[in-house]
Amino acid sequence: MGNQLPPGQFETTSWPILHQGDVYKFNDETWTFKLFGEVIKERILSYDEVMKLTKAVSTIDMHCVTTWSKFGTTFEGIPLRELLKLVEVNDDVKYIKIYGYYNGDPYGYSANLPLHALLGDDALFVYRWKDVDGDWQDISPKHGYPLRFIPPSSFYLWKGSKWATGIEFMKEDEAGFWEELGYSMTANPFKEERYR
Template sequence: MTNKLPPGQFETQKWPILHQGDVYPFNESTWKFKLFGEVKKELELSYQEVMELPKTISSIDMHCVTTWSKFGNSFEGIAFREFLNLIHINDGVKYVKIYGYYNGDPFGYSANLPLNALLGDDSLFVYKWKDEQRNWQEITPKHGYPLRFIPPAAFYLWKGSKWVSGIRFMKEDEEGFWEELGYSMTANPFKEERYR
């Protein structure tokens, strides 16, 4: 799928900034990452514990529902599967919700995704990226610092929660923040699944 422009999209070299609500003011002493839902035992991680997890560098294309696409984005982060390795999920788990801060609420934003689509190197909780000059830098607070989920290119970017706070494991699919407002549950840009 690399460098393939989905229908209704245009290519950009910049990384536009779009988000709902206030920019989260990171506080390492209070920041937590929770793994919960259909799991044998819930787990809560500190920022330091998260940052000690194995790292992955990957190139991921981004497609925003507002019609821009940005190809070949280099990110450094923690693969979704590393969090999955920390817990035992219950039988029948097929979906997740990835949560993020929204106006002060750690679980105010969420995006639903199918679990089996998130097991590769293109499913990252990122903290660094290569900018337009190809230099590594931390992502900015407006882009989701300290940790932002970047979904595989098979999903529109609204599935990429900013200021992430946890993952809930689910047996049944469930609407996230934008899905409750009428956006597509599956969000495949190549099928132009923007709205329901």
């Protein structure tokens, strides 16, 4: 599906910055990542514990609901499936919410996603990136440093929570931040699922 432009999109070589609320100021001593919800036992990880997890490198196309698409961006990060290995989820867990900072609240932002679609190398909690001709660089604070979820290209980019702080495992789908404001629950750019 690489370099396929979804309907209503235009291609850009830049990575535009769009976000709600304040830019989170990272503190590695207080930052945590929580795995919770429909699990046998919750886990809270420190920054060091998260950064010791197995990494992956993947090139992912990004499609923003505001109509830009950026092809060929390579990311390094922790695959969601590696975090899934750290908890035992209850039966019938089919959905997750990925949380992030919003105006000082570690769980103020969230995006809902189907778990089955996120088990490959193209569902990453990223900390660095590069373009086709560029060198590796940390993602910037405005792009979600220290950890931002980048979803597979089959989802609009608002599903990619910035300043990620945790994953809630769920049996039923539940609206996140933008979904509560009328955005699509499924957010497939190739079907132009922008709004409900």
